[in-house]
Amino acid sequence: MGRGVGGSLAASPGVGAAPLGCRGCQRVSHSPARPWWGAGEGVPRRTRGLGPGLIVPGAPSPAFMFRLDASTCHQNLKVEELSVEWDAMGGKVQDIKAREKDGKGRTASPSPKRMPSARGGRDRFTAESYTVLGDTLIDGGDHYWEVRYDRDSKAFGVGVAYRTLGKFDQLGKTSSSWCVHLNNWLQVSFTAKHNNKAKVLDVPVPDCIGVYCNFHEGFLSFYNARTKQLLHTFKAKFTQPVLPAFMVWCGSFHVYSGLQVPSTVKCLQKRNSATSSSNASLT
Template sequence: MGPAPPPVARVTMAPAFRLTTRPAVSENMAQFTVDFSAERAGLQRLEFLPVPRPPEIDVSRCVVCDNNVTVAWRPADEGDNDDFTGPIKSYELEYRKASHDSSARAAAEACWEKICDIRDSQVTISDLKFDSRFIMFRVRAKNKAAAGEFSEPVAMETRAFNFGFDAATAHAELKVHGDTVTWEPQRVKGHDPRLRAKDCKSSRSATPSPNKAGNRTGRDRFAGESYTVLGDQEMAGGCHYWELRLLADWKSFSVGVAYRSSLGRFDQLGKSAGSWCIHASQWLQNSLAAKHNNRARALDWLLPQRIGIYCDYDNGDLCFIDVDQRRLLHSFKTKFSQPLVPAFTVWCGGITVVTGLQVPSFIDSFLSTSRSLSDLSQ
């Protein structure tokens, strides 16, 4: 038999490099050595592509408008990338909501969301819900070899009016499901007091006088024919905006604002000095009206399906807008003296409220041509 072939050692240096060499063996085979000098020389001749340096977010070019955020940045060593890190192939942006503008304090909050394969030095994120005070952003560059480190996070303020329905105030026949309220009568429709009133006028004594009905406090619900529910957040200053969207089977609704303390359990929106609303109905015939202090003004518009409500508390402006048509339905001009809450009435069908919205940029055009009705404003 011939001599056994010399042993072969397989040495793994890294996942990308796998070398096979023949070791040198001492005469007494007591020691094995491996000579990597040739491989070392080859590795030293390689030119490795550096990882891209972090870009820098350019706050002066970042824009927050209409629930859209545009984030812009400058590449590190702009103009010299080809010499140092090779051409940048793409960018990756991450963002997350935060209640603080400090990245350290926000570290334990929401997880980062990611946008990949950005080919420009800016990106716009659309249709965000602003339900936090800030959104944190960071970006990193990628070349053909690897992705670099993220830039320093930058916080952008995203204030908006957020509220929900105060289910404790809802009429017993209104059911609150998240951001939706539906009318679910406990009796058959034919026995509903609202429907009976179409056939025969009920006496005024059937509904307690507003002067005798105590103010709703604590967990008291609206009752009688006041199918009302209030929002759970107050407005005592500043500008606020939210939208109302109608479910397919709606028949009648009101939307507006009110002083919480001004509404008794049996009070209806627009019939007191402390509530302002528009009322729409497609029961028997279509109608749209602005209501305040038990006075109404018919509005000659088609019934909208999406209504924007804008309230500038400090300036006393309350506007109702057909969002789909970008049309001002009505505006009140007054002087608010107490904190306001959003207020809603639903009879038959349902509504959905959309919050976390910035005041839209188109509001200014409506304020400059506001059609305030003097006989309903005070």
């Protein structure tokens, strides 16, 4: 089951090395559309306001509801509810404000104490990680969520990671993170990444990706959310709870949480589990 993070929420960094100082990048506005999975499934399409214990008639498990942890996201990522937008000036604005605050000295009234973040007060992601995490741990059961990204994004990644990842780490470049990564910078590539190993995915790149995670069986699968084509499956042995993890560089994306596992995906996963697909090669 997914559960809220109470202790230290570690870093699951971004993906694919992306050069700093993205010159010429413009902030991209992305208007989220409805998730593709709901058609014909008899399941609500709504993604906001769903409690974590929501039970949909005919569905064996509750929907997985999570939000994004804005308090620990990379300073160049602007998080609004479930939407994330690259902001090239994000870090510079924060640095300027910090310098101005140091120059003014203390005021008569003390500033309010900052609430500890889900990662236990650790620093937010930095350098080339460009990462933001979900705020709900997965420590059992099977769960599904979708993410739609802007096609003009120079780099985008989605997957899961342990909460113990460092703030500098990039998603898929450590033994504690798994993802699929799209690189549109200089040379286009679509890869599955884990432990600094990459496998090129010879499939059409969708603009909306479904993520399926079965914690106990160790399956992490990625689907074309529209067609339900399987993109890649990792077969892992998770030794601690994982968090939904995302990265974007010079682009934007929108997350759909509160979704049931689509029946099509469940059928495909049963087949995948029975055949122990060779697709899961980066564990």
